[in-house]
Amino acid sequence: MATLFTKIIDGEIPGRFVWADEVCVAFATIAPITPGHVLVVPRAEIPELTQAPDDVVAHLAVVARTIGAVQQAEWGAPRAALLVAGFEVAHLHLHVLPAWDESSLTFANARSDVPAEALDAAAERLRTALRTAGHTDHVPATLGSPAL
Template sequence: MSSIFTKIISGEIPSYKIAENDDFFVFLDINPNAKGHTLVVPKKEVNKLFDLEDDLYISLMSYSKKIAIALEKAVPCKRVGMAVVGLEVPHVHVHLIPLQAMEDFQFNKKVKLEPEEFIAIAKAISANL
């Protein structure tokens, strides 16, 4: 059965897409910890981070860095935090979260954004790539 991320990548489920290349799909988290919370997801559906082939793992980290730099330019923050948890969706993904304080990194704290805000943020990040 396909993960929710595979369905987002295929366009079956809509998303606030930021970027994609042959290997990765980048979009805003629909239930964000902070404004600009972004997910970087391999197009290849793999359950666990350390089950990725070495080349794909290294590429994921490199591409996540590129996205984080664009994110930090688009969303004012002290820094961009990165987490790989992987319990909620069985498909490898990197969380990139703009941080003002440690509380922004707690996955039980969520912010509410309107669709227009998601669209504007996705465009701003994309523009910095």
């Protein structure tokens, strides 16, 4: 059975995509810890980090670093944070978010009350910033599509 993330990648469930390539996609979470929080997810259904091939882990890390650098600059955050937990969905995913301090980096701070318009605006802001930073080739044509 397809995971929730596979259903998002396949377009069965709406997503707010900011990145897409042959190995992975990145889309906004519906419960952000901070504005601009996205998930970097391999297209392949890999249950967790420790089961991922080295080349996939390396690729996800590079994409997370790229997105994190843009988030950090766009939101004026002192750091970009990377969290890997994976208890919510059994499909490997990296949480990448602008961060201002370590105490805020907890899923207890995830907000499920953010209006759809605000989630859309943050994702579009990140998409624009990724294009400006030279990553146009990996920013999908529309917010709702993982295709390039």
